[in-house]
Amino acid sequence: MQFHNSLTGRKEVFSPREPGRVQIYVCGVTVYDRCHIGHGRAYVVWDTLRRYLEWRGFGVQYVQNFTDIDDKIIQRANQEARPWQAVVEDNIQSYYADMALLNIKPATLYPRAMESVPEIKDFISALVDKGYAYAAAGDVYYAVRKFDSYGKLSGKKIADLEVGASERIVQEDLARKRDPLDFALWKGAKPGEPAWDSTFGSGRPGWHIECSAMIAQHMGETIDIHAGGEDLVFPHHENEIAQSEALHGHPLANLWMHNAFVQLNGEKMSKSLGNFITIHEIATKYHPLALRLLSLQSHYRTAINFTDESLAAAARSWKDIEQVIQFGYTQNFGASGEYVTAYVERFTEAMDNDLATPQGLAIIFELVKQLLPERNRLVHGGALMLDLATLAMLWRTLIYLLEPLGLVGTPAFALEPGQAFTENRIAPQEIAALISERRAAKQNKDYATADQIRQTLMGQGVVLVDSRDQTTSWHWQD
């Protein structure tokens, strides 16, 4: 099993520190707003990593934080004229709901930064004691130049950074910092903002220190995998490394993995740019697993350009998979039994190669392509081409392979997809009446009337299927 390590820039054989056990930490969201489809892609990717490792037999500790204090949260609370805690709580609940839509397994632990303030303060004190950090007028800064390997993750050199930093420096911060590159570990309290007491004075933690402190608190000094969005490589993850490795003297994580972004019209989608579509919004129009499928159709290190066309295509593909899944359940093919090992081997080989989900999905579609026509033959009254035992084995293999991709199971849907269309459906008795009316018309060779009835029902989402034996069956369009 190989994964791409951002630290070395190449694929490496994966070997956890303890055999059979993997610790993964993923940087979570700052909870001042709802999640957009970019967040969805990111967490689908890391959930798939987690599921795949579990599928391969590892025990996985998956920890993902919430940043629950920050300038934007304070700003949002002021706008909405309510406590920052309320903004945080609402958005965390929305986060859980949105992730459930995408069939993302709950993390082992969701630590919140504000629950770890004591640990954060201790961490900062220890860095000060070791000479890596210094207090300045109520703030505490990390002295970047003290950490020799600063820049090793992002490939940046201190000399290159100086230019950028000096151009954008905020004058009042510069006055306190010994060096423009230094970053805040503790921010001195400002009037009217939430603050916590500390030996450095009243204030709140900087963003980067949260993750370092919470990883140490909940997972240990070195973990197997640290993951997050590629935008976090610099400065966030670089700073985490500087903090944790300066204090502990050994690697924070052996493997660093980063997901590429979702673009909208060729441009980065982000809260800052304001060009985002929320997961919630998508789920009212499409089955949310179509979004999961779309995310997995691209490799996690490749940008996805999100368009209506690509989502619509994914929705059609998802419908095929969904129909095949349903087919097996109605046929009672059973979840246990033999698999077609050739498919399992090819799937495993693809996924072992840096989580190559597009190739994994190609194998999924090979199975779907065999099963779907059989399902359709059955629905439309034709005879099956394959025997049931073979179909059952193919179906079981499909279900088995869909599991690590998170495309099967029972997602806790907060919204019923397509609910708007199902509420006012035509009654089956009415359909039956129209079918017999149409049969009479057909017998009289009144095809105009027959076609009109077909059209009418089609408008109601009902598809009529004529069989050779003069009978007509029907099913919902979706």
Place this chain on the structure above:
RNA sequence: GGCGGUGUAGCCAAGCGGUAAGGCAGGGGCCUGCAAAGCCUCCACCCCCAGUUCAAAUCUGGGCGCCGCCUCCA
């Protein structure tokens, strides 16, 4: 400007030196009163130029385009 990534059909995408997987969309045919479903079938000068090689989408060199990071951001 520095660092990183990427460029394969209308769209997504595989490919890791041996003559272009798979999916979506689309075209044609058989079947059908019309449909649906099924079956058959069609659909790529691999960003450009120059090398290496018997052989290159794949390797080397040089261009060009797009994206990201360098500032809060998955």
